[in-house]
Amino acid sequence: MNAAPDSRPASAVKRQYGEGGLRKGKGRSFASRLVSSFKREKSLYLLALPGIAFFIVFKYVPMWGIVIAFQDYSPFLGIKESPWVGWQHFERFFANPDFLLLFRNTLAINLLNLALFFPLPILIALLLNELKEGLYKRFIQSILYVPHFLSWVIIAGLTFLLFAKGEGVINDMLESAGAQRMDVLTDPDSFWLMLTLQSIWKEAGWGTIVFLAAIAGVDPERYEAARMDGAGRLGMMWHVTLPAIRGVIVILLILRLGDLMDVGFEQIFLMYNGAVSQVAEVFDTYVYRVGIQRGQFSYSTAIGLFKSVIGLALVLLTNKLAKKFGEEGVF
Template sequence: MGRSGNLPYLIRNKWLYIFLIPGILYLLVFKYLPMAGLVIAFKDLSLTKGIVDSEWVGWYHFETLFQSSNFYRILKNSLLLSFYQIVWGFPAPIILALTLNEIRHMFFKRITQTILYLPHFISWVVLAGIVMSFLSPSTGIVNHVLNTMGFESVPFLLKPEYFRTIIVSAEIWKEVGWGTIIYFAAMSGIDPTLYESATIDGAGRMRKMWHITLPGISATIVILLLLKLGNILENGFEQIYLLYNPMTYATGDVFETYTYRIGLQQGRISYGTAVGMFKALVGFTLIIMANSVSRKLSGKSIW
């Protein structure tokens, strides 16, 4: 015992560091090494000349982006979708976790958790097909109910005003159960004697939830909210690409889909890189600001 205590920390915990190797390699290969390609945003990339020999154009692609008529539409769509996801999607797993935590019948609780986790493992391709089937004007169950009530069928997926609601609702349904796992882990770290003391003092379930459980997971809530704010321009590509169409570009076109169309389909790789770089810089700035504000107001922060 004494000898192991004198060994260097790295050697004594070598297996922990060995288990970190795959994650570190993933970050290096897929996150940090590609950053060298950001220089493409300042060049007029020619696939025949390569990155090094392509013409240097400086801030031209960023100026083109800010002067584009599509920029403010895409920025507005991205911010609104993220805002709706934060307002409706962020509290959903918290409320669900608090609710499930109050269930005392363990068998029912586990079955419920399993059912709620399942949508997370459904790919967006399959889920998009399910959404299309539900909302189909001719065979969808939603329009069938509307027809039964005397209303005409509505082509929901062709209506720009419904697109954001469809996307946010689908994302909540898919991820709300999985999102509770982190909050359950945070709840497991709350001292049980606090609940026992509250019971002796006559506190009911709601008071325990409000004064013990919520404060106990508040640090986790703040950290996840900060990370969410840092990704405020990240709306996801798959779900939007699979469900949107030219009819819903007005409310559904975001930076991910715009970059895909411009960069890959139209071959404007340098311009697409500039769009992605702008989005990353905005996210980085927001997470720094949100972290600073949180640390000053609540004393909780990521670093």
């Protein structure tokens, strides 16, 4: 029996089967399919070209330097001529007494950030969403966004001006009120919390942008249905808004866990002093001291590779767990 003729418009047939009326995807090489896709979506590829070029030049090409982690690298010999030493630098790093100290400090600072900093942009976005006055809402958003554009040098300078024991503004106020001066900047017990509060003040407002965009996409009919069921504002937040942005929260949490071994060099380097060295020394500052100041490039590259592998493993693991619990995940 002859097949029934295709009754779809010619344009639909061409989109599926190509100009020749036959499916061209099967049996074709990846290069030919890529060329065909580029011809069809030329404007989109040109629009994405600067971003693609950025990642190729600054992300993928430098990955060639990873090989020096397995070499006794010398700048005079170059990558090709430097002798191969295998896992020697990794073994040296794991046997180093500083390894556990670095691991503890890095993990503690990041877990504290994860517990205190990560939920705050979600809460701020929920509260901003409840503001109905447009001008007032934009003013509050602007005030919250401003610290993001300040460099860590300025943040550190403000911290010293406020909390310096000798002439800090906060300590002057405490002394005038009859209280004792605080020694926050050189107190190891408060150093991790101080770093977390700095990060919250600088980045919490900026972090609300993604969540506000996700909230803006929530169907208003859901709120109407919840209101008709007797839900108040808190009830609509809990039963409508949070479930609607749960996927975004999970994705950002996965990406955040991927940076669990990265604390941020500049912030800690600026707040570092001898009194807090036992709680302030992390992988990033250690790599700077060993790799840049002492010129041990292969050893510091091995440390950086170790951090990257841990981050990749955490992303893969948390992404798999997210999919297991019904979330979309990152990929």
